[in-house]
Amino acid sequence: MHDFLANNRSELIERCVDKVAQRPKRNATEEQLRNGIPMFLEQLTRTLEAEQEDGAAAGKVISGASGGDGTALSEMGVAAAAHGTALLELGYTVDQVVHDYGDLCQAITDLAVERDAPFTVDEFRTLNRCLDNAIADAVTEFSFQRDVAVALQQSVDVNERLGFLVHELRNSLNVATMAVRALEAGGLSIGGATGSVLKRSHAAMVRLIENSLDEVRSNGRESELTTVFSLAEFISEATESAQFDATRRGCKFMAVSVESSLGIVGNRDLLLAALANLLHNAFKFTAPHSQVTLRAHAHGELILIDVSDHCGGLPEGNAERMFTPFTQRSDDKTGLGLGLTIARQSVMNSGGSLTVENLPTVGCVFTISLPRHSLQIRDKPDA
Known part of the structure; x- marks a missing residue:
């Protein structure tokens, strides 16, 4: 043979x-x-x-x-x-x-x-x-x-999910910490606007932990908490928390007013966390004493939420790389490089998209796109 x-x-x-x-x-x-x-x-x-x-x-x-x-x-x-x-x-x-x-x-x-x-x-x-x-x-x-x-x-998957949880918990804890410092420094009442920010931050941490436990019990399947809610109220809540971060970093922050009849649908907590990550990212990279702008408006059948900064623009290359987990684009390694990844995933879970536009020598504009929904506006009773 x-x-x-x-x-x-x-x-x-x-x-x-x-x-x-x-x-x-x-x-x-x-x-x-x-x-x-x-x-x-x-x-x-x-x-x-x-x-x-x-x-x-x-x-x-x-x-x-x-x-x-x-x-x-x-x-x-x-x-x-x-x-x-x-x-x-x-x-x-x-x-x-x-x-x-x-x-x-x-x-x-x-x-x-x-x-x-x-x-x-x-x-x-x-x-x-x-x-x-x-x-x-x-x-x-x-x-x-x-x-x-x-x-x-x-x-890798477990490590990434753990990183997501820790990242979001830290964001809420940072807001709560800044609110407490503001209360102490100004002798403010816990029942005021700053106290409301503190309470919402604590509630957000509780929800993060509870949702993570629910996910473990359901073998990794994320729970769906989709609701229709006011875009104006959503932006207002994000603005209150962001103002602390802007003040701490010495940035100007402007939020453009939103039409009251506009609504969006999705997981409110996840979308709020996504917007908070975009704002935190903008405050972190924008030039000192420059301005970060938050704008939300209707565009056809879409709601667009823009976060603009003055970071000087992105280096040459694929901007999509910023959305890769554990990717950091500066020498500041205090974070995990997960903020943009979490933001995009959260927006996608609500049927939307998150993109970035690079403005060379100026800055970046991150845009959340979501389906547009109209809210029922109740008429005021006659006097």
Whole structure:
């Protein structure tokens, strides 16, 4: 058999390549095809030759004993494991890994029948042993690497979600802290406007924790808290909290008045957190003593909420990169690089979009787009 395999190597490889090409989603390169089954064929040939010349033990040095070796991979096992890893990187499934070796077995038997090449029982046993060991080692490594990849992705997802929670909690805590300092410095009443900001910040932290617990109980499915609410009241609440941040950073802040009949629909808490992140980002990067502007208005069937700053514009490159988790665009590493990621995700969860327009040498305009809804305005009773 080893002479038959050596003399017909090219034909057997070509048949395997043809079989691979006929199955869907098999876009392997020539190099990957050359280092997979062809390498196994070369090792099988040497195994058969070694067994004929020096006995069964000599062949097992190359291809391993029947049932594999629990302590160390054979030469064939090492190559098969590498082949399994390569197939995983190509996005293949376990059954496709097995089919790769089955293709070679079928190609050998078909060609042997066509060429009327007789094989001994021992040679067929060696062929089956080599196939069995190679398939086992390839599938084992494939499964191991797949499990590692899945576990790593799960770890990344958990870390990202934890980062989101901590980021939002810190934002609410910062607002609450600034409100307390303002109350203490001015001797203000807890029942006033500053006290209301403090209470809302505490309530926001409670909701964040409760929502996270609900998500854990529901196996990661986010709860839907969609309502229709006043755009004017929404902007007013965001403005009250943002004013503390603007004062602390020495920025001017202007919020343009909003038409009272305009409404939006979505998860109010998530959208408020998204807008708070955009404003915090603007205050953080705008030039000292420059102005951040918040504007909300109707545009056709959409509500547009713009946050404009004077950061000097973005560096050349893809502005979309700013929305990638844990990406920070300055030397200030006090944050986690999650604010814009959270903002976009929150807006998308409410059926909207978040984009950025770069104004070179001037600044940036972040725009939240949401479907427009009209509010029912009650008529005032006659005097």
